[in-house]
Amino acid sequence: MSDQLSTEHLLGIKDLTPEDIDLIFRTADGFKEVLNRPIKKVPSLRDLTIANLFFESSTRTRVSFELAEKRLSADTVSFSSSGSSVSKGETLVDTVNNILAMKVDMVVMRHPDPGAAMFLSRHVNARIVNAGDGTHEHPTQALLDAYSIREKLGRVKGVKVLICGDILHSRVALSNIFCLQKLGAEVMLSGPTTLMPRYIESLGVRVEHDLDKALAWCDVANMLRIQLERQGGDGVANFPSLREYAMLYGLDLERYQRIGRDVVIMHPGPINRGVEVTSQVADHANSIILDQVENGVAIRMAVLYLLAARIPRSTV
Amino acid sequence: MQPVTLLSSKAFGLTVERLCHQLIEDHGELTGLALIGMQPRGILLARRLRHELQRIQGGEHLQYGELDITFHRDDFRHRPTPPAPSMTQLDFSLDDRKVVLVDDVLYTGRTIRAGLDALLAFGRPASVQLLVLIDRRFSRELPIQPDYVGRKVDSIADQRVTVEWNEIDGQDRVLLHSQNA
Numbered sequence: 140m141s142d143q144l145s146t147e148h149l150l151g152i153k154d155l156t157p158e159d160i161d162l163i164f165r166t167a168d169g170f171k172e173v174l175n176r177p178i179k180k181v182p183s184l185r186d187l188t189i190a191n192l193f194f195e196s197s198t199r200t201r202v203s204f205e206l207a208e209k210r211l212s213a214d215t216v217s218f219s220s221s222g223s224s225v226s227k228g229e230t231l232v233d234t235v236n237n238i239l240a241m242k243v244d245m246v247v248m249r250h251p252d253p254g255a256a257m258f259l260s261r262h263v264n265a266r267i268v269n270a271g272d273g274t275h276e277h278p279t280q281a282l283l284d285a286y287s288i289r290e291k292l293g294r295v296k297g298v299k300v301l302i303c304g305d306i307l308h309s310r311v312a313l314s315n316i317f318c319l320q321k322l323g324a325e326v327m328l329s330g331p332t333t334l335m336p337r338y339i340e341s342l343g344v345r346v347e348h349d350l351d352k353a354l355a356w357c358d359v360a361n362m363l364r365i366q367l368e369r370q371g372g373d374g375v376a377n378f379p380s381l382r383e384y385a386m387l388y389g390l391d392l393e394r395y396q397r398i399g400r401d402v403v404i405m406h407p408g409p410i411n412r413g414v415e416v417t418s419q420v421a422d423h424a425n426s427i428i429l430d431q432v433e434n435g436v437a438i439r440m441a442v443l444y445l446l447a448a449r450i451p452r453s454t455v
Numbered sequence: 456m457q458p459v460t461l462l463s464s465k466a467f468g469l470t471v472e473r474l475c476h477q478l479i480e481d482h483g484e485l486t487g488l489a490l491i492g493m494q495p496r497g498i499l500l501a502r503r504l505r506h507e508l509q510r511i512q513g514g515e516h517l518q519y520g521e522l523d524i525t526f527h528r529d530d531f532r533h534r535p536t537p538p539a540p541s542m543t544q545l546d547f548s549l550d551d552r553k554v555v556l557v558d559d560v561l562y563t564g565r566t567i568r569a570g571l572d573a574l575l576a577f578g579r580p581a582s583v584q585l586l587v588l589i590d591r592r593f594s595r596e597l598p599i600q601p602d603y604v605g606r607k608v609d610s611i612a613d614q615r616v617t618v619e620w621n622e623i624d625g626q627d628r629v630l631l632h633s634q635n636a
Binding site for chain 1: 572
């Protein structure tokens with residue numbers, strides 16, 4: 140059992156060891172208990188300042204990170220790209236260095252470009268937490284997904300997880316594949332051929348384009364959101380219509396009941412109700428969609444706490 | 456150097472029993488009293504006290520909880536690795552309740568300070584008392600003193616006190632280890 144992360148930044152699941160993930164989960168258990176106290180706040184990070192830089196829109200992840208930081212007593216500043224000097228032509232490194240000049244210790248960043256977090260970690264003197272970089276990785280989402288599976292089923296190892304939907308544009312899918320595999324789960328992907336990256340099998344995952352066959356195989360079905368904003372220029376180009384997508388790859392109650400087993404239903408949000416899942420499925424007793432959101436705060440607290448532990452205390 | 460036995464198995468049992476009687480002497484029926492063990496080692500003493508109190512008095516008058524203070528420690532980022540959390544189990548409000556905090560060894564007082572801080576998240580107790588099995592005198596770094604003490608020990612900084620429990624180590628005893636003479 141390790142008691143310290145092997146990395147200084149959280150750029151992607153790819154950099155984490157299975158021991159790191161286990162440590163994050165064990166720490167999150169402690170924070171989950173804190174979040175159920177009458178006063179949901181601990182003083183651990185009160186001498187640290189965290190900047191939340193969101194260069195791409197986000198509600199859930201941003202609120203979740205901000206809450207996690209406040210529950211840890213960190214000082215926080217947040218900004219989103221609209222209305223900032225980014226729109227005035229400033230480079231990413233300049234923007235962040237200006238913020239760091241105001242003595243910020245950690246940066247939580249979401250950015251539309253893959254690799255932005257990695258780039259930043261090499262040029263800026265602060266701990267970086269990747270909150271999603273384009274179509275690359277979204278590590279905290281994958282951690283909270285795996286943590287929610289562990290909570291619901293008692294284990295992750297050996298669990299069969301289906302990830303269905305827009306795999307091509309999904310950082311959630313990529314981070315989930317890495318995370319689940321490191322923890323010993325089996326992963327199958329499903330979705331239209333146009334939204335399935337070529338050679339994705341080289342990551343050691345199975346691909347099954349028939350959703351019913353895939354559902355018959357899995358213990359957990361993670362139904363990804365169709366990213367309308369990332370489809371071809373005028374809305375939808377990778378499949379003929381949302382209605383057809385919903386018919387072939389949407390999970391409605393009838394299709395769910397045909398499985399005949401208690402398959403756990405997950406969705407990273409925000410849900411397009413009636414597209415990926417219908418309301419009856421999203422609100423089903425086997426759906427852990429809201430548990431995922433709740434666990435997100437505990438997981439992010441654990442990540443920030445463990446990364447902060449590696450920041451040397453200033454000796455001034 | 457051989458460790459010195461501070462409490463043998465027999466003395467250990469007598470001491471725990473005495474602590475129970477002192478609690479009963481001060482708090483009567485123990486109604487409304489909250490016994491709270493500090494994770495990770497104080498809970499062993501707290502569980503033992505609870506068991507003994509039930510044996511002596513019968514019935515279930517007192518409230519019982521276990522408190523983890525990891526996130527309230529004052530040495531976060533002062534030590535090379537972050538302390539690992541244990542579980543807190545405290546499913547009642549401490550508002551207007553008499554609380555007895557229980558730990559195995561009182562040394563610098565820093566753990567108890569963190570414990571007092573952590574308690575505040577569960578309400579405003581009427582009073583808080585401290586019960587420890589071993590009080591290492593003259594080594595306090597904060598103005599914290601116990602109300603109930605099993606055994607007082609005069610020790611120097613490079614000595615170490617270990618409390619062994621039947622449940623974990625096979626026998627009840629307290630040892631004082633010296634680095635080397």
